[in-house]
Amino acid sequence: MRDNFADLARRALRDSGYSMKAAARAMNYDVAYLSRVFNGKQKPSAKLASSLDSLVGADGALAATVLDDDDSERVKRSAANPSRLDAGTVDALAGVLAAYRRLDDTAQPRSVIPATTAQMNEVLRLLKGARGPQRDRLAEVASEYVQFGGWLLAQDRQDTEAVRLLNEAVELADEIGNGTLAAQALNFRGYLARQQARPDGVARWYAAAAFTPGAHPAQRLGDMLQAAAGMAELGAHDDALRMVENAERLTDKAAAIPPPETAYWLTPEFNRLNMGLANLGLGRYADAADHITAGLAGLPAELRDAPWTWEHRDALKRAQAAR
Known part of the structure; x- marks a missing residue:
């Protein structure tokens, strides 16, 4: 499997405004060593990975993309012989994906897309030849990789490829x-x-998500609220209000069950952002502003400036201007 640390590190430095020489000075490392790492010719030490992570403010996510030697060898063996896939390989691949997802909270989507796409394709290739009791677990990881790739592309407005991956x-x-x-x-x-300003699609896809069998209560709650926002924008206010009422009935249940690991951000605080969007669509501007303000304040510190929060900040400005 590919080690994409070099690509991610180069892009993270660029986004943070560091040249290789400036980064070497800041971390007190030899620039020739950094050059070998950034060109994929040498694996970074754990210390260097951690130092780079701190330098670009990745909150541990960049360093977490590097597999230790045991996991690296395990993944290579599985890649060479997918029919003998083992649990350790699936765990390692899931761990790298979790690190990529955390990078999405601090980095620009376009900086994470190349590495994610490369890793996604490797996982899909492994899945084609996988056999045995771990195959379904690998299929879960593959679905997460593909949907995460689609999410990144959607943020970067590469719409056609985003739709293909999400499907x-x-x-x-x-x-x-x-x-x-x-x-x-x-x-x-x-x-x-x-993002395409298509309220019909907003209503359709969020409603489909909300009523998907097996969806987590926190997912259903958030999806209903966002579907309501689309319905309200279409002028279907009665349908939107009913959807909000259905979502509110799920509040206690959603709060009582921890969100799924695949949607770790679905906390009650996060869903206040979705309640804010629903109220904004319904023209309840003061309520919208209150919910979005509280939702943003309730996010963990490392998420408050994530690129995906920008649309909520824009919604807050609109609500404040209209109330």
């Missing part, structure tokens, strides 16, 4: 009967429709 993610999730993953991929279709 493929739903198919992979359906293949193993994982409603949580299917609902999340449909949710990302709704997000893309919102």
